[in-house]
Amino acid sequence: MAEDQDDIGASGKSVALENRNTGEDGRRYSPSAARNRDAIADVLAAHMPVDGHILEIASGTGEHGAAFTDRFESLHWTYSDLDEISLSSQTAWVDHTDRGGRLGGPLRLDASKSHWGEAESLADLNGIFCANMIHIAPFEAAEGLIAGAGRLLPPGGKLFIYGPFARDGAIADSNARFDSDLKRRDESWGVRDLDREVVPLAQSAGLTLHKVIEMPANNLSVIFQKA
Numbered sequence: 001m002a003e004d005q006d007d008i009g010a011s012g013k014s015v016a017l018e019n020r021n022t023g024e025d026g027r028r029y030s031p032s033a034a035r036n037r038d039a040i041a042d043v044l045a046a047h048m049p050v051d052g053h054i055l056e057i058a059s060g061t062g063e064h065g066a067a068f069t070d071r072f073e074s075l076h077w078t079y080s081d082l083d084e085i086s087l088s089s090q091t092a093w094v095d096h097t098d099r100g101g102r103l104g105g106p107l108r109l110d111a112s113k114s115h116w117g118e119a120e121s122l123a124d125l126n127g128i129f130c131a132n133m134i135h136i137a138p139f140e141a142a143e144g145l146i147a148g149a150g151r152l153l154p155p156g157g158k159l160f161i162y163g164p165f166a167r168d169g170a171i172a173d174s175n176a177r178f179d180s181d182l183k184r185r186d187e188s189w190g191v192r193d194l195d196r197e198v199v200p201l202a203q204s205a206g207l208t209l210h211k212v213i214e215m216p217a218n219n220l221s222v223i224f225q226k227a
Ligand SMILES: C[S@@+](CC[C@H](N)C(=O)[O-])C[C@H]1O[C@@H](n2cnc3c(N)ncnc32)[C@H](O)[C@@H]1O
Pocket: 009, 015, 016, 017, 030, 032, 033, 057, 058, 059, 060, 061, 080, 081, 082, 083, 086, 109, 110, 111, 112, 130, 131, 132, 133, 136, 137, 141
C-alpha cells in the first residue's frame, strides 16, 4: 500500500484534504472515512431507507458505499463523483467487492449542475447521501445537491448530508479554524450554516428538515425529507 499526497482534482485543488492510501487493486482508503463510517452507518440504520436504493454524491474513495452495503444486506448503492481519481477508486471497489450487484456506478456527476445526466433516470431511488462535499466546493455544489434531491427523490425520500456546519451564526472553535483553513485554500469554500444557508435551500426544493444528529468531532448528520 502506497501513501499518496493530497488528491488533486480537475480544478487543480486537493479534493481530500488528507493523505489517502491506494491498494494494488486501485481501491483507495481515507483515514477520515475509516473513522466516521460506523457512526454514520448507525444513523443510516435509524433514519434512512437501508432496504432501498441510495445514490451517493461525491463518493470519494468509495469506502462508505462498500461499508454500508456490507452492513445492510438489502441496500442498493450507486456511487458518483466528478473527480477522475475518485471515480477510478469507486470502480475498483465495485470490481473487488462482491455485493451481488447492489453496489453500482460510478456515475460521472457534478452536483452543481442543473442536470445530473444518467442519475436523472435512476429507477426506484429512495435516498441521496453526501458526506464532506458542501464545504469543500463552491456554494453552487450545495445548491445543486439540494435542487437535485428535490428533483430526483420521490415523496418521502430522504437526503442525508454529513459534515461540519455552523448553526444559526454559531460555530464550534474547531469548525471555525477549519473554515479559515478552507477559505485560505479557496475563498469559495467554507463551513456552511445549516439554518441560514442550507435549510432555506431545502425548503425551496420541497424538502423539510427531518433530523439533525450530533456526530463525533463537531460534525452533524442532517436528514431532509421530500414532502
Ligand atoms: C473530501 S472528499 C469526500 C469524499 C467522501 N464523501 C468522504 O466523505 O470520504 C470531497 C469529494 O467531493 C467531490 N466533489 C467536489 N465537488 C463536487 C461536485 N460539484 N460534484 C460532485 N462531487 C464533487 C470530490 O471529487 C471529492 O470526491
